[in-house]
Amino acid sequence: MCATLKYAALYGFVVSLPLALASPILATAIINRQDAAVSANDWDPILIGEKNAQCSDLAVIFARGTFDKGNLGPWVGGPFRDALLKKSSDVKIAVQGVSPDDYPADLAGYTEEGGSDSCARGLGTAVQTYASRCPDSKIAIWGWSQGALCAHKAFGELGDAASNVIALGVFGDPISAWRDTVDYPAIPKGTALLSYCETLTPDPLCTNPAEDFPRGPVAFIERLKAIWREVDAVGMNAAQKKALAGLLIELPSQAMRQLDNLATDILNGHIRRWMLTPQHFWYGIDGKVETAADDLLSLYRGQR
Template identity: 30%
Template sequence: MRIPLCLAALTLTAGGVGLTTIDAPTASAATCSDIDVAAARGTFEPGTLGLIVGDPVFSALQKKLTGKSLSSYAVNYPADLSATSAAQGNADLVNHVKAQAAVCPNQRFILVGYSQGANVVDNSTGISSDGAVVGSPIVATIPAALEPKVAAVLLFGNPIRALGRSVTGTYQSRTIDFCAKGDPVCENGGDDVLAHLGYTADADAAATFAAGKV
């Protein structure tokens, strides 16, 4: 069942659900850290990397990867309900990985995507989000030569799952994809709108998974 776009807006608007502001990491580009965490936030999601997912995941990664230096990058895209939003994020994420790899050849990447941001990451790894809530056709993919530099892919509330799709192929073993029970954005027939806002609870599990891949 396709979820109306207005639901995506409702579920990702933080103002009415009692969310509180937390200290967020500072996003940076062209920093030759050991690991670059590139995060695509959800539709209308506040925060530097994303209040619900990106910021808490980055904090959890800092605690898990104490022997590594980390930088962060907030994917630059509208994260709104426009038809081209996810495609813009797709292009920006791929361009970022290519640019970083050119400047920092020893750097590896952890890709993080929440809701529409998961569509962005899906497309960038070659899995189309076309037809999903706030999805788009693929406009760019991470080049095959750079695929080994992607250590882990962390997805939350991934809309393609409601269509029966998932990350397969090259990135499958490096991907963890959280879908809360009843989340209508990633579960076909899900009816628990608030489930889509609860992925902060999975930040530690996601960081543990990523730490095992680095």
């Protein structure tokens, strides 16, 4: 990434920090409820029982990735929502992100639980509520990164609402790096799995990585930092550039607090779980969200 872009992204993050520190409640409200680049709350009227709330044809709930802000995040959830809305003129769509109150999207939920358990419970509760009040709506559960693991886990929290779920969609799904230690629920036979992984410039979390990373935990984190310092930001939108500034701070900071877990995973051959390289963040940039939107809408239209 060129020095000018790197400076601009970091400057934007630093300028926004005093507001968040001075008024955390206000800042959270702004991020979670009003910023359309990182949040969607279309399910809220149904979830809170608002009088005359309209049910959708297709209700989509999205679990964001680690470090993402809002309830969708800018990297994948926001672009996926935009692609769905652009392509669904004949379908009434409602998009919702998993509440940050249920899911902080921090590194601890990923490294210690193999995907946040509270995220799965919150997602499952939202789906049950929506299905109970809109029994004719079709529902799709989606996630990216840690959110994909949350989406998998949510199938253990759906109860009878599982019959409304037509699809589980995942971007950069790390489940293959976690299956040997975490027991994820089976996907019901009536639910299609739509999975998207960056393979040309491979995403290590869903492929077998070729790059040789250091074997010591601190050296591993330093290698990740070096990779991200050199990333090219030209293809990013404004929200993603702002998120990059935060990522350059949050990734090494939170990883350093997880050194024991990282060292254990390196020792046990689970180093791939930690390879949060730029390729893992590209699904909202490389066209895969458009493909996924087409696939989901095709699936829905085939069931009408």
